[in-house]
Amino acid sequence: MTISNALAERELLIRLKEGDHDAFTMLYGTHHDTLYLYAYRLVDDEDLAADFVQEAFVYIWEKRASLYIESSFIAYLFRTVKHKFLNLKAHYKVRADFADNFQHYLDQGTYVVDRAMEEKELFQQLQDELARLPQKMAKIFRLRQQNISDTEIAEQLGISEKTVKNLMSQTLKKLGHTFKRLVLFLFA
Template structure:
């Protein structure tokens, strides 16, 4: 039997503050198993419970000079384990929420990336069909749709009649609708796809 196991918690903590390794060993042997059971009941995981108690004892040794215990030492240790378990639970919840949000972000990112690729492909297709229009019709169409000019302004700039401009725009829209299909054509007209 060693001399330390006969000492009270108060005496052991006094020796601990002075750096007495024997006192620390006695505290560890006296409380490790009880604190482990206390942690395990809450965590339901042997490894995590062991880690929590070991971390607490490491803290106690490293901060032995600063520890100010105003209650029974055992109460201090139980409260410290409870707080560590609670903190571990919060970290675990945050980690789960973070991982869930990361999964959502990745899923949305894949969706957004897929949509961007499809939009780019459709834009290329629309641009190709616009470029295939006869030169004068293409010019009138681009002035109308891309530059937002009125039929009157286009007619004045090109030195032609409004009727000719209107006819050219109608013909170009009819050609694009037949080449692109109604869905792509509608998306283009709504401004959801830009060439």
């Protein structure tokens, strides 16, 4: 930019501060294409680059009365577009982080719901299997689930502790084929 161009631009900026539409139009016409190319290099998207340029000039017009430009006007415009780009990039990062966290939450929620449903189904299957067992075996199993010791079970049922252990062993074998995973979970 030559000295005469720099002086002319300074004059246009003074007129812009006073609200001169023609000065704004001249500044826009002078710098639009350069600013658009800069924005396009940042975002690699024609529409987004055009939006950045438009927003930069709207900002200039809205803040015209309080504008303080130390360096060249084009450098000021470049900084304005760069800030818009950085804000957009930060916004996308926040959205991406939110989406990741939300997806993790959904995945966890699905796991919890799936696990609860699976446990309910397994519990119902266990109840069905216990109903098929001889009454004494089922009773010993249910008492064992309540953390009652073999000695106490033997006393309650009026049988020996060895009989309780044998019946429990037979029960676990019968249930083990169907509920190996559940039995390990319950009695591990």
